[in-house]
Amino acid sequence: MTSDPDLTLRRALRLTGSEVVAFVGAGGKSTAMFHLAREFGRALLTTSTHLGAWQAEQANHNLRFDEKEIERALAEGGICLVTGGLETASGKLAGLTLEQLTRLAAIAHEQKILLLVEADGSHGKALKAPAEHEPAIPPFAEVVVICAGLTGLGRPLDAETVQRPQIFGALSGLGAGEIIGAEHLARVLTHPQGGQKNIPAGARRVFLLNQADALDDFQLSVVSEQLSASSAQPSNRPTEQPKNWITEKPDSWTTGQPSNRTTGQPKNWPTGQPSNRTTEQPSNRTTILASLREEKIYAVHEATAGIILAAGAASRFGSPKQLLDYHGQPFVRRVAETALNAGLWPVIVVTGAYAEAVEAALTGLPVQIVRNAGWQEGQAASIRAGVSAACAAQVGAALFLLADQPQVTPEVIRALVEHHARRLDAVTAPYVFDQRANPVLFDAVTFDALSALSGEQGGRTIFSQFSPRYLAWYDRHLLLDVDTVEAYEEMMN
Numbered sequence: 001m002t003s004d005p006d007l008t009l010r011r012a013l014r015l016t017g018s019e020v021v022a023f024v025g026a027g028g029k030s031t032a033m034f035h036l037a038r039e040f041g042r043a044l045l046t047t048s049t050h051l052g053a054w055q056a057e058q059a060n061h062n063l064r065f066d067e068k069e070i071e072r073a074l075a076e077g078g079i080c081l082v083t084g085g086l087e088t089a090s091g092k093l094a095g096l097t098l099e100q101l102t103r104l105a106a107i108a109h110e111q112k113i114l115l116l117v118e119a120d121g122s123h124g125k126a127l128k129a130p131a132e133h134e135p136a137i138p139p140f141a142e143v144v145v146i147c148a149g150l151t152g153l154g155r156p157l158d159a160e161t162v163q164r165p166q167i168f169g170a171l172s173g174l175g176a177g178e179i180i181g182a183e184h185l186a187r188v189l190t191h192p193q194g195g196q197k198n199i200p201a202g203a204r205r206v207f208l209l210n211q212a213d214a215l216d217d218f219q220l221s222v223v224s225e226q227l228s229a230s231s232a233q234p235s236n237r238p239t240e241q242p243k244n245w246i247t248e249k250p251d252s253w254t255t256g257q258p259s260n261r262t263t264g265q266p267k268n269w270p271t272g273q274p275s276n277r278t279t280e281q282p283s284n285r286t287t288i289l290a291s292l293r294e295e296k297i298y299a300v301h302e303a304t305a306g307i308i309l310a311a312g313a314a315s316r317f318g319s320p321k322q323l324l325d326y327h328g329q330p331f332v333r334r335v336a337e338t339a340l341n342a343g344l345w346p347v348i349v350v351t352g353a354y355a356e357a358v359e360a361a362l363t364g365l366p367v368q369i370v371r372n373a374g375w376q377e378g379q380a381a382s383i384r385a386g387v388s389a390a391c392a393a394q395v396g397a398a399l400f401l402l403a404d405q406p407q408v409t410p411e412v413i414r415a416l417v418e419h420h421a422r423r424l425d426a427v428t429a430p431y432v433f434d435q436r437a438n439p440v441l442f443d444a445v446t447f448d449a450l451s452a453l454s455g456e457q458g459g460r461t462i463f464s465q466f467s468p469r470y471l472a473w474y475d476r477h478l479l480l481d482v483d484t485v486e487a488y489e490e491m492m493n
Contacts, residue, residue, distance in 0.1 A: 003296040004423045010039045011424055012288045012300045013143065013206060014396075014444070020105050020115045022048075022141040022203075024130075025195060026122030026163055027149020028210035031292045033116045034058045037079045044074070044108050045081045047118040048101060048136040050092040056081055065100045067107070074111055101138050117141065121163075126152030126211070127180070128163035129171055129188055130197050143204045146195040150211040150223065153180055182219075186226035204394075206286045212298050213291040220289055224301050227287050286396065299421045302396025304441070306344030306413075307386035308335055308367075310403035311352025311375035320354040321404040321482055323361060326492075330361040334406035340365065342413035344399060348389045350382040351375075358403075380453035387450045399441040400459060407477040407491065408439055416441045419471050426466035427459075430473040437478040440468075 009032065015021070017040055023029040030051065037043040037059075045059065056062040060078030063069050064085045073080045082104060084094030096104065101117070108115035120135035122128040126149030137144060155161045156177045162168045169175060171191045172184035189195035189207055199205060207227060212220055287301040310332045314321040322332040329337075332349070339347045347367045351358045352375025359369055370389050374381040383400070390398040397420055399413060412430055420428045420441050428441040440459055442450060449462045482488045 002422075003291075003298050007297045007300070007422070007424055008039055009036050009288075009290070009292075009297060012290070012297045013145070013286075015040075015114065015143070017114055018109065018112045019142045020108065020117065020138065020140055021143045021145060022117045022119040022135075022137045023145045023147060024120035024135040024137065025145075025147035025189075025208075026120075026128040027126045027147050027152065028208065028292050029118050029120060029122070029145075029147045030055050032145065032147060032208055032210070033118055034079070035292055035295065037114070037116060040114055042074075042077050043079055043114040043116055044070075044104060044111075045079060045116045045118075046101065046104060047083060047093065047095045048098075048138060049095045049119065049121050049134075050087070050090065051081075051083060051095075051118055053086055053091055053093055056083075056093065065096055065104070067103070070104070070107060074107075074113070095136070098138070102140070105138070105140055123163055125163040126150075126155075126161055127168065127185065127188075129165075129167035129194055131164055131167065135198055137198045137200065139200050141200055141203050143206060144199045145206045145208050146189055147208045147210060148185060148189060148195075150209055151214050153182060153185065153215070153219075153223070155180055182223045182226040185223070189227065204286075206288060208288045208290060210290055210292050212289040213294055213296070220298070224287055224289070224299070228301070299418075300396070300424055301421050303345050303393065304343075304417050304420070305386075305390040305393060305395045305398040306339035306342075306347040306401060307383075307390060307398050308332065308339065308347065308349045308401045308403055309379065309382050309386070310335075310358050311350050311355075311372045311382045312379075312403075313353035313375075314404070316483060317485070320357065322354065322358045324404075324482070324488060326406040329406075331406045332358055332403045333361050333365070335401050335403055335408065336362055336365050336367050338406070338408055338410055339399075339401060339413065340367070342410035343417070344413065346389070346393050346395075348386050349403075350386045352382065378454070378456040380455055380457045383453055383459065384451050387447050391444075391447055395444065397441055397443045398447075399439050401439045404482045405438060405478075405480070407480055409475070412473055412475065412478065413439065415473070416471060419469070423469065425469035427463065427468040429468050429470055430478055431470035432473050432475060432478050435479055436468075436470070437473070442466075 023033050037045055059081035061073035061080040063082050065082055084096055087094050105115055117138060119137045152161045157165050157169055157174045157180055159165050168188055171188045171194045174184050289298040310322045323330045326334045336347055348370055349367050350370045350372050352372040355371050370385050372382050372385045416428050426443045426446050430437045446466050449465055453461060480491050
């Protein structure tokens with residue numbers, strides 16, 4: 001797997017530089033913490049447990065807790081490591097008390113710098129499960145990074161690979177000596193007594209899967225999908241264990257090509273009212289695939305919202321385009337099903353003109369309806385409404401779909417999402433035979449700009465501020481635009 005040199009751990013974690021970040025798990029906590037500190041250039045580091053004494057060499061200042069000394073060191077700049085001092089018996093640096101951590105967090109807040117806290121121990125193992133007293137996450141942590149070393153996959157469950165293998169086995173359903181698979185790691189990382197243990201309410205959760213250079217693209221895709229599946233369905237019940245850590249690669253999976261899978265979504269959705277629920281999948285979890293040793297970030301997988309603009313009156317066409325028939329389905333329903341099948345979450349449908357009829361066409365689909373009372377003000381009002389709902393869901397990006405483009409496929413949506421995951425470009429769009437096309441994906445960094453649009457301004461208004469990254473795509477159907485009856489007939493034929 002290739003990596004973009006501009007995609008740093010700082011960008012992947014979406015940090016501003018003044019957060020309290022706790023690191024737990026195994027397989028790269030200290031490495032990640034110091035790597036991040038170097039990227040920022042100025043940071044406070046500490047531990048609530050223990051830290052290897054040799055790690056102190058990476059800091060510009062190695063101090064015991066003393067507020068005056070800390071302020072002096074911060075004035076000089078660089079990385080400031082604050083601990084309880086060297087423990088003679090263990091040869092490790094002791095952690096701070098909760099009172100000291102609280103004061104250190106206040107200093108970091110005053111100085112507007114990062115506070116990075118190693119809040120767990122793993123004795124250098126690739127993987128771990130927490131004991132009853134672990135992890136020691138400060139209650140004021142704003143971001144919790146749950147680390148795991150991917151070299152532990154494909155190896156037997158034992159004390160050589162896993163810290164506390166008995167607990168890991170109980171959470172994953174594995175027996176001693178059985179091979180650790182991606183699904184077992186996913187169960188432990190997403191288990192409330194595993195990777196999710198002791199995380200403060202409201203803290204943003206990030207999975208940092210280190211040593212990704214040890215796996216190939218297909219293996220990494222399996223790991224990511226297992227984490228997504230476990231996050232969406234946190235049933236912690238063990239299932240039948242395969243002998244190998246991944247299943248056989250299906251013939252239809254070609255590395256680097258859009259998948260034809262539907263990510264577990266049914267093709268025929270049940271009847272009933274649109275659910276309006278936005279909790280089918282947790283959105284405040286991010287999965288980062290990295291090789292900290294090589295200082296490479298391979299991908300950042302975050303929830304991507306689908307925002308369907310379906311509020312227009314279609315005055316030029318003469319009837320509601322959202323409700324035109326597309327092979328037995330209303331346009332808007334086909335677009336919503338495509339978004340769901342592509343794995344977008346949440347799928348937000350902004351309605352306005354013909355709201356009742358459009359919403360009725362979505363009956364039974366797990367979508368969020370946002371009715372735009374100001375739809376007559378222009379397209380910008382619908383964009384603002386959709387972005388507001390996406391922000392509430394804490395997504396990393398949003399892909400805008402037009403209700404009158406039912407020909408868009410799940411494949412192009414997945415390709416745009418994957419392209420964005422490898423680069424975190426502000427804007428990602430398909431480029432079809434030298435023409436810019438829809439749908440367009442907007443990273444969360446653009447949400448403020450999109451929220452400032454007015455009148456008939458669309459997403460392209462901000463392209464001068466955020467240069468798009470184009471993905472070559474060879475499907476002329478994306479260029480079809482149903483503005484006339486003749487264009488509709490051409491599409492259907």
